[in-house]
Amino acid sequence: MTQPPIVEARHVSRVFPMAAAPVTALSDVSIRIEAGEYVAVVGPSGCGKSTLLHILGCVDVPTSGDVLVQDRNVGSLSDAERSRLRLREIGFVFQRFFLLPMLTAWENVELPQAEAGVARLDRRRRTAELLEYVGLASRAAHRPSELSGGEMQRVAIARALANRPRLLLADEPTGELDQRTGGHIITLLDRLHEDGTAVVVVTHDVAVAACAHRLLTMRDGQIVEGSS
Numbered sequence: 001m002t003q004p005p006i007v008e009a010r011h012v013s014r015v016f017p018m019a020a021a022p023v024t025a026l027s028d029v030s031i032r033i034e035a036g037e038y039v040a041v042v043g044p045s046g047c048g049k050s051t052l053l054h055i056l057g058c059v060d061v062p063t064s065g066d067v068l069v070q071d072r073n074v075g076s077l078s079d080a081e082r083s084r085l086r087l088r089e090i091g092f093v094f095q096r097f098f099l100l101p102m103l104t105a106w107e108n109v110e111l112p113q114a115e116a117g118v119a120r121l122d123r124r125r126r127t128a129e130l131l132e133y134v135g136l137a138s139r140a141a142h143r144p145s146e147l148s149g150g151e152m153q154r155v156a157i158a159r160a161l162a163n164r165p166r167l168l169l170a171d172e173p174t175g176e177l178d179q180r181t182g183g184h185i186i187t188l189l190d191r192l193h194e195d196g197t198a199v200v201v202v203t204h205d206v207a208v209a210a211c212a213h214r215l216l217t218m219r220d221g222q223i224v225e226g227s228s
């Protein structure tokens with residue numbers, strides 16, 4: 001039995017309508033990410049890496065073309081269905097963490113589970129397990145302002161994993177971190193991949209790219225290498 005790709009983009013373009021002139025961030029991109037893959041996306045600033053990640057993660061929708069998550073065409077879903085799919089199947093880690101500043105590490109990790117309707121006791125167990133997984137059990141009660149950059153990023157990863165997604169997307173997750181702290185994040189991504197999660201990571205960091213099993217190179221809104 002062959003599994004469908006975990007996410008697939010077919011002839012996807014994304015044009016941002018701007019006052020001066022429209023910006024084509026992605027131009028006819030087709031890509032399949034299989035279950036359990038470990039993919040790095042590289043390319044110069046402005047080439048469309050973040051836009052591609054947002055579209056694969058159903059955070060943004062293409063101007064034309066199709067996105068399929070486990071063979072379901074995302075374009076045919078309602079906004080509510082798309083949000084649900086994203087909440088359940090996809091974890092997203094941003095370069096600047098985007099933790100909620102008023103919530104503790106524990107609460108940041110618990111929130112997406114509450115949104116997905118996970119029962120309180122299960123949430124509690126899962127949150128403890130995740131903070132343990134990222135090595136931050138002792139920081140559960142800390143707010144983001146009381147954490148280092150590396151710790152914030154580990155909380156963000158724990159949050160992204162809250163609902164056991166089969167796909168983790170990370171946009172320059174070590175971009176704001178020093179080398180040693182970035183090393184912890186790389187180790188965490190490796191472990192996730194070993195545990196069976198598909199990982200797609202946008203990076204400038206050669207150490208991150210070296211860990212991936214497939215390298216996609218982008219230029220001017222297109223994948224110029226590694227798409228199959």
Ligand SMILES: Nc1ncnc2c1ncn2[C@@H]1O[C@H](COP(=O)(O)OP(=O)(O)O)[C@@H](O)[C@H]1O
Nearest residue numbers: 016023024025044045046047048049050051052
């Ligand atoms: N929300 C937006 N509105 C207008 N233009 C955007 C927006 N997001 C990205 N772009 C433009 O699309 C292109 C690709 O951006 P992006 O995907 O962020 O590149 P990268 O992540 O590779 O640096 C850039 O020219 C950028 O200015």
Ligand SMILES: [Mg+2]
Nearest residue numbers: 049050051171
């Ligand atoms: Mg970017």
